[in-house]
Amino acid sequence: MAILEMQHISKAFGGVIALSDVHLQVEAGEIHALLGENGAGKSTLMNILTGVIPMDSGEIRFEGKSYQTPSITQMERAGIAFVHQEVNVVNDLTVFENIFLNRELKTKIGLLDRKRMIEEASVLFERLGVDIDPTAMVSELKTSQKQLLEISRALHADAKLLILDEPTTALSTQEVEHLFTILRKLKSQGNSFIFISHKMPEIFEIADRYTVFRNGKFVSQGNIADTTPHQIASDMVGEQYLDKDYYEKRPLGEPIVSLRHLSGHGFSDVTLDIRKGEIVAFTGLAGSGASEVMQTMFGVMPFEGGSIRVGNQTLRGAIPHFMKHGMAMLPSNRKENSVVPDVDILDNTCIAEHSISLKKPVISTRRELERYEALKKLLWIKAESPKDSILSLSGGNQQKVFLARWLNTDADVLLLDNPTQGVDVGAKAEIYRLILEFASRGMTVIINTLEIPEIKKVSDRCVVFFEGRVVKIFDHDEINEHDVMLYSTNAINTRRGANHAG
Amino acid sequence: MRANKGGIAGVGSFLAKAWKRYSFIFVFAIILLVYAFTIQANGNTFKWGHITAILASQNTVIVGTMALGMALVIITGQIDLSVGSALVLCSGVTIMVFNITNSILLTLLAAVAAGAICGLINGVLAGYAKMPPFIVTLGTMLIYRSLTLSVVREIDPAITGSSSSQFAMLSSNSAYDVLRMKFGTGSLAGVSIPYITFVFVAVMLIILLISRRTKYGKSVYATGSNEKAAFLAGVNVQWVKVSVFVVTGILVGLASFIQACKIGNVTPASSGKSYEMYAIAAVVLGGVSMSGGRGNLLGVFFGALSYTTINFIIVSIPALTTDIQDTFQGLVLIAVILVQTVGPVIKDRFVEMKKRRLSRRQERSELAADKG
Numbered sequence: 001m002a003i004l005e006m007q008h009i010s011k012a013f014g015g016v017i018a019l020s021d022v023h024l025q026v027e028a029g030e031i032h033a034l035l036g037e038n039g040a041g042k043s044t045l046m047n048i049l050t051g052v053i054p055m056d057s058g059e060i061r062f063e064g065k066s067y068q069t070p071s072i073t074q075m076e077r078a079g080i081a082f083v084h085q086e087v088n089v090v091n092d093l094t095v096f097e098n099i100f101l102n103r104e105l106k107t108k109i110g111l112l113d114r115k116r117m118i119e120e121a122s123v124l125f126e127r128l129g130v131d132i133d134p135t136a137m138v139s140e141l142k143t144s145q146k147q148l149l150e151i152s153r154a155l156h157a158d159a160k161l162l163i164l165d166e167p168t169t170a171l172s173t174q175e176v177e178h179l180f181t182i183l184r185k186l187k188s189q190g191n192s193f194i195f196i197s198h199k200m201p202e203i204f205e206i207a208d209r210y211t212v213f214r215n216g217k218f219v220s221q222g223n224i225a226d227t228t229p230h231q232i233a234s235d236m237v238g239e240q241y242l243d244k245d246y247y248e249k250r251p252l253g254e255p256i257v258s259l260r261h262l263s264g265h266g267f268s269d270v271t272l273d274i275r276k277g278e279i280v281a282f283t284g285l286a287g288s289g290a291s292e293v294m295q296t297m298f299g300v301m302p303f304e305g306g307s308i309r310v311g312n313q314t315l316r317g318a319i320p321h322f323m324k325h326g327m328a329m330l331p332s333n334r335k336e337n338s339v340v341p342d343v344d345i346l347d348n349t350c351i352a353e354h355s356i357s358l359k360k361p362v363i364s365t366r367r368e369l370e371r372y373e374a375l376k377k378l379l380w381i382k383a384e385s386p387k388d389s390i391l392s393l394s395g396g397n398q399q400k401v402f403l404a405r406w407l408n409t410d411a412d413v414l415l416l417d418n419p420t421q422g423v424d425v426g427a428k429a430e431i432y433r434l435i436l437e438f439a440s441r442g443m444t445v446i447i448n449t450l451e452i453p454e455i456k457k458v459s460d461r462c463v464v465f466f467e468g469r470v471v472k473i474f475d476h477d478e479i480n481e482h483d484v485m486l487y488s489t490n491a492i493n494t495r496r497g498a499n500h501a502g
Numbered sequence: 503m504r505a506n507k508g509g510i511a512g513v514g515s516f517l518a519k520a521w522k523r524y525s526f527i528f529v530f531a532i533i534l535l536v537y538a539f540t541i542q543a544n545g546n547t548f549k550w551g552h553i554t555a556i557l558a559s560q561n562t563v564i565v566g567t568m569a570l571g572m573a574l575v576i577i578t579g580q581i582d583l584s585v586g587s588a589l590v591l592c593s594g595v596t597i598m599v600f601n602i603t604n605s606i607l608l609t610l611l612a613a614v615a616a617g618a619i620c621g622l623i624n625g626v627l628a629g630y631a632k633m634p635p636f637i638v639t640l641g642t643m644l645i646y647r648s649l650t651l652s653v654v655r656e657i658d659p660a661i662t663g664s665s666s667s668q669f670a671m672l673s674s675n676s677a678y679d680v681l682r683m684k685f686g687t688g689s690l691a692g693v694s695i696p697y698i699t700f701v702f703v704a705v706m707l708i709i710l711l712i713s714r715r716t717k718y719g720k721s722v723y724a725t726g727s728n729e730k731a732a733f734l735a736g737v738n739v740q741w742v743k744v745s746v747f748v749v750t751g752i753l754v755g756l757a758s759f760i761q762a763c764k765i766g767n768v769t770p771a772s773s774g775k776s777y778e779m780y781a782i783a784a785v786v787l788g789g790v791s792m793s794g795g796r797g798n799l800l801g802v803f804f805g806a807l808s809y810t811t812i813n814f815i816i817v818s819i820p821a822l823t824t825d826i827q828d829t830f831q832g833l834v835l836i837a838v839i840l841v842q843t844v845g846p847v848i849k850d851r852f853v854e855m856k857k858r859r860l861s862r863r864q865e866r867s868e869l870a871a872d873k874g
Contacts, residue, residue, distance in 0.1 A: 300734065320736045331734050338734070342727035342795035343720070351724050354717035355736030361716050405735065 002061075003028040003192050004049075004161055009058035011044055018044040019055075022218040024194075024211050026161065031183060031193045033207035033224070037236055041216040042196055046163050050082045051075040063160070081154030082163045087146045089138050089153075096121040096134040099153045124156055128182055144175035148182065155191070163194045168202060169287050180206050198285045200229045200491035214238050229491035230482070237452070237481040246436050247457060247476070253277050256444050257297070257310055257413055264303035266292035267468035271306075274446065276412075279439045281455040282448040284465030284488050290448045291332060293465070294415050297446075298322050298329040310413065323356045328411030330402055332418035332448075338402045339390060346372055346386035348401055353408045375404040379434060396427025403434070413444045420454065432458050452481040466490045526789045526801035529838060530808045537815050544818060551694075552814075558689070558696040559810045560764070564589070565777055566702055566806030567757040569784040570709045571621075571750025573802045576785055578746050579726040579794030580628060580635040585754050586777035587646035588620040592758035593768035594650045597669040598661050600762070604675040613759040614752050620646060621751020625744035643778065650770040663767070670767035686763030698760050703803075705756065709749075710799040722746060727795030783835055784809045808838075 004026040011019040019041045026032045036042050048055045051070040060067045062078055070078075089098050096117045105113040105120070121134035130148045138146065147167060154162055168176045183193060183206060195207055203210065204224060211221040212235040220235045253276030262270040267289030274280050282290040296303045299315070299322040308315045310325050331337035340348050350368050372386050379400045383393055390398060399419065406414060416435070420428045435445050435458055449455060455462050462474040464487040472487040486492045521528060538548040556562060568585045575582045592613055599612035624642055628635040654667050663670035671678060689696040713719035724732040725742045733739050762768065788805025790797025816822055816830045 318738075319734065320738065323736045329734070336728075336730060338731050340724045340727045340731050340795075342791075343723050347720055347723070351720065351732065351737065352735040354720055355738070358717055361718060363715050363717060363720070365715075 001028055005061040007059045010056045017216055019216045026192050028192055029187055029190050030208040031195050031206055033195045033203045033210040035210055036213035040213040079158055079160035081159035083150050084165055089146050089149055091139040095132055095136050098138055099156050124152055144171045161192045165196045200489035212236055233482050233485040246433055250440055260307045262303055262306035264296045265301055270470055276444055277439055277442050279445045279459045281459035281462045288465040289468035290465040291417055294417050294448050298327055298415055320355055326412035328406035328409050329415040330406055330419055341391055344387050345383055345390050348390045349404050352405045379404055396423045399423050416447045418449055452484045464488050526804040530804045533808050533811045537811050540815050540818050554694050556810050557699045561810040562806050563698050563702045564757045564761050565780045567753050569781040569802050569806055571753040572781040573785045573790050574746040575750055576790055577722055577726045577794055577797050578743055582750055583639040583778045584642040584646055585781055586774040587643045588754045589758050589774040590770050591646045591650045592616045592755045593762055594669045596758050596762045597671050601661055601663045601672045604677050606677055610759055614755040617751040617755020618748055621748040625747030629740050629744035654770050668767050668769040681763050682766050706803045713799045
């Protein structure tokens, strides 16, 4: 019998349709994998289910009861709990205090009944097979323990359906095994789970059934036993037609960047040669190490072993050192890492160039304005006056200003970490057109992105990372979404995946 | 008709823009106006002499010079509570060096060097050791003053220049006359503006130029506005954070030199007390954002003038006894900041409310149209 039925759910934000007539059915006592690319609508549906946002139309039935406009507390009481990706426990309290947060047990005279709470917590942990001391401080727990604590807390509140949003991203292989043992135990006790994950091997190990969304639409559902990682990857990606193809093969120059057995925070033994004028895409899921490699190539974080060579220089040191040798990096998360909100567009453009030309300490405003105007024309930045606030620009135009910030340093190698994040479709296309143009003028570009269709559009090669290692390098002609997805989820190495791929 | 309307709106928006960018000038003008009224109400006439008194005041020149540094520190998102105590320490050094060497140049260099060292200690502890600047400078505030206090009693009166617990410039030194009589208390004939005020203005212009026309100045703003973005753009944010403390120290040293020339002595137990608070007040009156990243150094100049004038107003009201004066000083300060910071917020709320009401009305009319 289905514990949860969501039928004909639709939701639009402004003019953007996030979900259109989707279905989700979860049986009692099963682990149901909810799958889809970023932006497919998984989070929106889960937010609707937990009462965080209202749906435009559709029907939710949970344990036979119908909910039209559920509130957060209503769904909590009904027995639905959301275990978020970033663990949501109070670090400064003890374990048992977290479990009883807002539901504290009290003695007859209204004081907290610590003894009884600790006892109950121990009983709960024993039942679940979780090895945590109820009186320990949460800040002293490992991430995996915090996650188990959060699950325990939900179960203590009588949750029947738990939503696990990428629960294994921060866990080691052993910890994942432990978590899965507990999940199986809970499943046999009658609990149901919605399991959101990008890692194909995990899904095939733990899930019973699956549902796939793509671009806010329902694509398929079924039993895991009846499908293959290949099939699911196809369902997730679909037959996507690329927009106009700008890519053409260009003659490449001498090798300009070489990484030799580079190891550092979140990755190890990365060896790679990149040639002048080449566009290389890095890709991999969260935690794959692709972004960390890129940041290390710019001196943001130190590396532990191996070497980075640019031109004929071996580089090691802080950011300005890398900048002086022709490296530039547009970081991910524009708002946090690029926007200097209190200064104008011109100063936002010139800040990086300033830090490598400190030998001439005085600014020539006229020269800077000339360069700004030239860059503005080159990048098609839509801005009225260079004296306007950077915040007056749209996301896409802001991103172009930050591209201008780095072009202004006359770098040879441009590192772009997720450059089209939070940028609308039009600006996205323009940014990729620009990347191709820079490369044809001899600039070397490395892009880290999860958007595989875009990789196909621009890159000469695609480097796939999984758990901190390079697992595959595709040439331009070999790049297709399906295969890249197989390698970045490591589906190729699961037994079933390997059989079908072979 | 429409064009006419546009013209008026144009003037309005120009004034609104000017108010936003140069609010500190308007604030000063209003405070000066109030001062003029209180003078008149007391039965006196408001004269040029009143304005030169503002320009010559300790609160303008000494606190103002220190406030320029304080502004840089605040723009990087930090704070320096030690400037008042550092001023006393530097004054002690300045006067002793003068008494020993009788050299104007060496005295000035010693003042600046002592200030720079005080600032460097703050900067290294806050910038490199990453301790909260509030706590670091609270600590050095206690240290700098108590060191000066304990040293003044131990040193030969021939060097401190005084047998009681203070430092005093020896009038028997040959340079005393030039430094104190001519420079420290003299003023430019004709306009009767003191020389030390010109020094303050010159320093202000230099700091203003550094903040606006140098790469270093831009990096100070960037560090305070978004430290992470500045770091990722290659700005050495640690160094920037240390350097603003050193600049502040140098300015404190300079202020101690000016103060020595103006007054001739310093009492470690009482001189420069609460000056850090006055400096912060001048910075805030000058429109610098306490959360960092934003502020005009020209504003700090006017902020110092405004702060002095507020004091003059309070002192000139006979009904206010000395005990209650600080209360009024505090009230006026809070009121001015309220207008500066809460004003725009209230305005935004109002605009938003108007928008919402408009969209609701539109919705209703659309609904009515649908039904119709």
